[in-house]
Amino acid sequence: MIYPLGMIRRLLLAGTCAIATIGMSGPQRAAPSAPTFSKDVAPILYKRCVSCHSESRVAPFTLVGYENARKHAATIASVTSTNFMPPWKANPHYGEFKDIPVLTPQEKSIIAKWAATGAPEGDPKSAPEPPKITPGWRLGQPDMVIAPEKPTKISAEGVDFYRDYLIDPHITKPTWVRAVDFRPSQKGTVHHVIPSLVKKEEAEKCRKIKFDHEDNSWDQRSIEPIETYNTLGFWSTGAPPFESPQGTAFLINPGDCILMDMHYKTTGKPEVEQTQVGLYFSSEPPKDEMNVHVVASDSIYLEPGQRDVRVFALGNKTKHPTTIYAVWPHMHYLGRTFKAWVKYPAGYSKPLVCINDWDPDWQLLYYLKKPLEIPAGSRIYVTGTYDNSAGNPRNPYSPPRVVDAGPSSKDEMLFFELFQVVHKPKDKDKPK
Ligand code: HEC
Known part of the structure; x- marks a missing residue:
């Protein structure tokens, strides 16, 4: 059977939540310096939480204002103590990242004390102004909005599923896209979106394939x-x-054309979904073209009952010097750990990203703190471990079955995307 994701999280976090409450100060002891919402907690929530926990944003409830925070005080303390929130899965000590949202031990302890002492408000006059979160497109009106031509029906319950849509942006001249934003039409229905580019000839081939579904x-x-x-x-x-x-x-x-790959999930009620993708164009050609490069393995074969199976993927030697800006690790439900690094031609390696406790719910893109320049002849190494035992509460099969490589969420993947610029010699510098 498939467990609802919320239940899996509780199963996986149960142990750590219990430990986290030990050592919270009791009301009497903390009272003289008890943290208050206005002075101590609101600054943390407004900095780290409300970008998602606002009316018009992706999280299920808002944390703007005292009343909203008070209602959730106990769960806020629990999810921050276990690092479940804010969502961030990468080990901050392996690789270097931009804007790590993880709370400091001090911030976590303020929240824990506040919740344990009855979540007091303090002086509302000293509360900071909540940041302005405007509904709609987060970067303003896009230059072009694309979407699947028909909405997709998602039933109330059942397994999550993928759909692919071909969209023609009707571009008539080379067009540079400097930013892309995404607007799912319903909260909680979209797991992830990958809009890939296909050349004209491939789009023609694609159009000849019969649709599998009535939403084209x-x-x-x-x-x-x-x-x-x-x-x-x-x-x-x-x-x-x-x-x-x-x-x-x-x-x-x-x-x-754009081949829009959508991964949908069920919410407990029937939904109709039509995600919009907003494209922001660059008026001038940029210096470099952004490219997404994939290192992946198809050699996955997980026997039922096997735990801790390691799969490995090795990228080809880079042909040209390359600058890496961001990385995206990807596995499905049986994945447990993920690690990627780059090996330089001189023999030494540099870490890229490592996830010690893979959670398929949080497929985050990790931006590197500084763009990483790698020379020609470098190679990307990726390993993932998988648990196909009955003891893995995320296992999509009960009893476990053989799972091999494939795109559907019940198959497995070891997949790593690098957002990078490849510095090919310009025509004028090319050897004659
Ligand atoms: C990047 C977006 C994002 C940020 C930032 C974020 N959250 Fe969340 N949060 C979510 C989403 C989405 C969910 C719903 C997850 C689900 O149900 O699968 C959630 C769920 C929760 C829950 C409910 C957990 C449960 O199991 O019921 C709490 C409590 C919570 N967040 C608190 C916080 C706090 C406190 C912060 C800041 C310290 C924070 N979140 C930051 C997106 C975010």
Whole structure:
């Protein structure tokens, strides 16, 4: 059977939650310096939580204002003590990242004390102004909005599923895309979105494949032969808009189409979903083209009952110097750990990203603190471990079955995307 995701989280966090309450000060002891919402807690929530926990944003409830925070005080203390919130899965000591949202031990202890002492408000006059969270597109009106031509029906219950839609942006001249934002139409229905670019000829091939569904979409297996050549950013629950770093942008050529790969999940009630993708164009050609490069393995074969199975993927040697800006680790329900690093031609390695406790719910894109320059001849290494035992509460099969590589969420993947710029020699520098 499939466990609801909330229940899995509680199962996995049960132990740590219990430990986290030990050592919280009792009301009497903490009273003289008890933290209050206005002075101590609101600054943390407004900095780290309300970008998602606001009316118009992705999280299920708002944490703006004292009343909203008070209602959730106990769960806030619990989810912050276990690092479940704010969502961030990468080990902060392996690789270097931009804007790590993890709370400091001091911030966590303030929240824990506040919740344990009755969640007092304090002086409302000293509370900071909540940040302005405007509904709608987060970067203003896009230059172009694309969406599947028909909405998709999601039934109340059942397994999550994928659909692919071909969208023609009707581009008539080479167009540079500097940012991409995503707007699912219903909260909680979209797990992730990958908008890939396909060349004109591949789009033609794709159009000849019979649709699998009445919303004019395909299952992933039907369009496996279609080659994509780049990805226009990426969205998963809680992701900010994708903004290509200064001096870089994606390129769409006339005739090229977007193959929008959507992963939907059920919410307990029937839903109708039609995600919009907003494209922001760059008025000038940028210095460099942003490219998404994939390192993945198809050699996955997990016997029922096997735990801690290691799968390995090795990238080809880079042909040109390359700058890496962001990385996206991806596995499905049996994944437990993920690690990627780069090995330089001189023999030494540098860490990229490591996740010690993989959670398929949080497929985050990790931006590197500083762009990483790697020389030609470097290689990307990726390993993942998988648990196909009955003891894994996320196992989609009960009893466990053989699971091998494949795109559907009941198959497995070891998949790693690098958002990068490849510095090919310009025509004039090329050897004659
Ligand atoms: C990147 C977006 C994002 C940020 C930032 C974020 N949350 Fe959440 N939070 C979510 C989403 C989405 C859910 C619903 C998860 C689900 O049910 O699968 C959630 C759920 C929760 C829950 C309910 C957990 C449960 O099991 O019922 C609490 C409590 C919570 N968040 C508190 C916080 C606090 C406190 C912060 C800041 C310290 C924070 N969140 C930051 C997106 C976010």
